[in-house]
Amino acid sequence: MKKLLSMTALLALAISPVLAAEKVLHVYNWSDYIAEDTIEKFTAETGIEVTYDVYDSNEVLEAKMLAGSSGYDVVTPSADFMNRQIAAGVYVKLDKSKLPNLKNMDAGLMKQAAVFDPDNAHAVVYMWGTTGIGYNTKAIAERLGDSAPTDSWDLVFDPAIAAKLADCGISFLDAPTELLAAAMNYVGLDPRSTKKADLEKGAELLTAVRPHIRYFHSSQYISDLANGDICVSVGWSGDIFQARDRAGEADKGVEVSYVIPKEGATQWFDMLAIPVDSKNKDAAHAYINFMMDAQITANNTNYVWYANANRASMPMVEEEIKEDPGIFPPLDVQAKLWSAQVYNKRTDRVMTRLWTKIQTGK
Amino acid sequence: MTGAQAAPPLTKTLKFIGAHGRALVIGVPMWWLIVFFLIPFAVVAKISFSEAVIARPPYTSLIEWTGEGAMLLKLNFSNYAYLIEDSLYILAYWSSIKVAFFSTVATLIVAYPMAYYIARAPERRRNVLLMLIILPFWTSFLLRVYAWIGILKGNGIVNNILLSLGITSEPIVMLQTNFAVYVGIVYTYLPFMILPLFTNLVKLDNDLLEASSDLGARPMATFFKITLPLSIPGMIAGSMLVFIPVIGEFVIPALLGGPDTLMIGKVLWSEFFSNRDWPVASAVAIVMLVLLVIPIMLLRNAQAASAEGSS
Amino acid sequence: MGVDRIETKQTIATGAKPWVDQAEAPFIRISNLTKNFGDFIAVDNVSLDIYRQELFCLLGGSGCGKSTLLRMLAGFETPSSGRIEIDGQDMASIPAYERPTNMMFQSYALFPHMSVEKNVAYGLVRDGVAKAEIAERVAEMLTLVQLDGFAKRKPGQLSGGQRQRVALARSLIKRPKLLLLDEPLGALDKKLREETQFELVNIQESLGVTFIVVTHDQEEAMTLSSRIGVMDRGEIVQVGEPHAIYEYPQSRFVADFIGSVNIFEGRVTEDAENFVRLHSQEGGCDIHVAHGVSCTENQKMWLAVRPEKFSLSKEQPAGKYNFVTGTVDEIAYLGNLSVYRILLASGKNVRATRSNRDRHDAEAAPGWGDTVYLAWDDTAGVVLTQ
Incomplete structure (x- = not known):
């Protein structure tokens, strides 16, 4: 009897994945x-x-x-x-x-x-969300004082300011389209431009701040920002809010904020x-x-x-x-957002090549 | 009518096995090679001669049928030409080889004393020590690399110790540097160096060491004149097991390295994922394979030469 | 130059016996040497003097401690207690690589990655000898061991006998005061071994180096050595010239170990100043020994008689002493002699040899089942008290 039972069990085991697969x-x-x-x-x-x-x-x-x-x-x-x-x-x-x-x-x-x-x-x-800046409020205040341009891309795109933050760590997304768009916008170009010359100008800016960037990664910054291992991240809004949450839970004195810089940002x-x-x-x-x-x-x-x-x-x-302007931005901020551009293959290659050059210098 | 036809079926079967047994035995590894190496290689080679398109799969077919029903084979060499045009690829190959070379040397330097010590230890302790070398393999590779992140990062273990001892006043940036990449590679590949070295050193005849000492060689001289030369086959085997995979290493530099750690694995990744250019990515892979074959041949020759000497 | 040195060396073969001369100082002095491995005593309180230019054999079965003793001399093992002196110098604090000894390993221990030439030169290179001199001495040594023309070969390309000679050359090139040889002929086949034995003795005699040879082969020890030290369970049980060891063993162990022997157990029946008499239950006979033995009446003693000492006959010998009787159980014809196994009434087996002096004595020779008598001289046996 027992044997019979176990046989049935075996059969059930054998059959169940097939049924479940559907x-x-x-x-x-x-x-x-x-x-x-x-x-x-x-x-x-x-x-x-x-x-x-x-x-x-x-x-x-x-x-x-x-x-x-x-x-x-x-x-x-x-x-x-x-x-x-x-x-x-x-x-x-x-x-x-x-x-x-x-x-x-x-x-x-x-x-x-x-x-x-x-x-x-x-x-x-x-x-949907935006690609903006997350930062460790205390660490920024310590290094830049009250005049810290926390509402602007200056925080990461101005080499003089980025240099002051390099020791506590700046991270960028490993997402060329979003970073190059923001950089082009920062230097006064169309963030959705597909012109090689424009893209190169954006890359120039990123190359200038490159020495102060700790790493380019699209997920690691969440925990690093929360732990205080880095203090500024160009990242996706929700990820930075998660970092803020985790920092709050860990309660080790790290405070994270997210901002859509006043110059505008990618909306995706x-x-x-x-x-x-x-x-x-x-x-x-x-x-x-x-x-x-x-x-x-x-x-x-x-x-x-x-x-x-x-x-x-x-x-x-x-x-x-x-009510959080970082999540549901007010109308005046929304007006400055741009949506991501779709690139053709040639532009893709130009961008990837620029991105590698920015990262490795080669 | 003839004797062969009259032979009973069993004899026939045995004859068949006798004539084909050799082919069967050789056949298994050969099929393995064909299925798991040659076919994937051929597929990658094929893609490397095609062109990237937005489609699924994202490359053109090499073979086209013309209106008249004739077959047209289109080989596109521009992907290979492209690798030469842009210095990035040559630099990446070169820097991968450099990283692989230095990490092989570093691994050898770390592994040798360990392998030597284990080989010289009493047999019972030896098994425990070998176990300790193999033990980390029981946990996930990724987990172990993440552990290094915890050790090396700004507020990680090493920096906390240094800070609390007052050796530094600011955390030292170790993570996302080439140093961290080397640490990660040496750590990960250490067993691959230790095990062949150990197998070699444990076979080393103690009489040879005593003979050397007896003839007036101090321990250091004995090591450099006897132990070291006789362990060359082990060093070559270990170095091959480290050097070759490190050239194509992607995960360790991606997790521990900084953005300027340029390795061919990363270039391959961005060709494949960022540019969606499978043909160029395939060309990169094919060239890497060809580059790997050269050191393998050189090492094999060196190994064969030293094996001949000691036989 | 080396050849001159070899020629002019005075050798022990001239017949001198330094161990007999009380004035002669021993070259190697081993005193109260003991070596333990945990609870196991490998070498037990050994004291031994060896003289310059001797070819001394340490003979014993496996595990008797002979190799351990040799390894202590070489400096590979540290004595647990006791002292080793070579040429007046205490070896206690001297590591193997500084000792005036060299060793020839049983495995030969040739360096597989070096040519014959490099192997032989190794010791000189380590000592920083000038290149030209090294080349000269290596060539001379290779000539001595008849390996000219093999200089560039790797050990893997040599035969066993050639390897043995490379090992010998390598161990001799530094002109050691003492050469230690661990089963030097053990890895060779029988015919090669016999040839090489004499070669080894010749080389030793021509170079005048003191040799200590470890072997388990008693024939080899007899052929090679000036003296033999027989070892058993970590102790040296007897030291002496081959002839003395064979003819005058001091214990049943030695008698039994060296050659073949028949031992009759007996009790003293008469103890006089210049003779003793024993009665042996085993032999079913009375024994007369023509020299005095320090013993007491009724003491248990043994008489050892070598098989070749018997005279074998079908007729009962005259007199009432020194013969046993039994039936032929087995005959092995070896050509030059025949070996008989005789079964005594007590059930004891006795071995006797009979030389085939006369080609036509097949009739006189006893056959299977014959009742025979084995007789011996009253000086042919050895009385053993232990």
């Missing part, structure tokens, strides 16, 4: 980009199991998408990268009849995102999209729809401190976040 949804998202209980709630509501993986660069995601057969059902590319990926035929057109929660979305922001994806045919906005959108080779497109639609639920979106924003594009969620978003 129900499992593979989600590939940015690291630290969702409320802790969101996935749990999704499974509870829909009965769909989720395998959840994370990445920290658009490039990695893109390589997987272009190679094909990634096995993922829902991914979260940034809009400018997604634009090119759509051209490569990576994503399916969304079946909007399966996305009733689209009604919750902010028409204005969706329209902005439509620059990269006409008619929002392939994707919906998950979160992260989109939810479904790869063409997804084996589970219905579940993927269900997931995207769930992510547009007003309460769920509010929970995510409250957790990750990124702005969403979900009008219906706003009443549930915490006041502190809603």
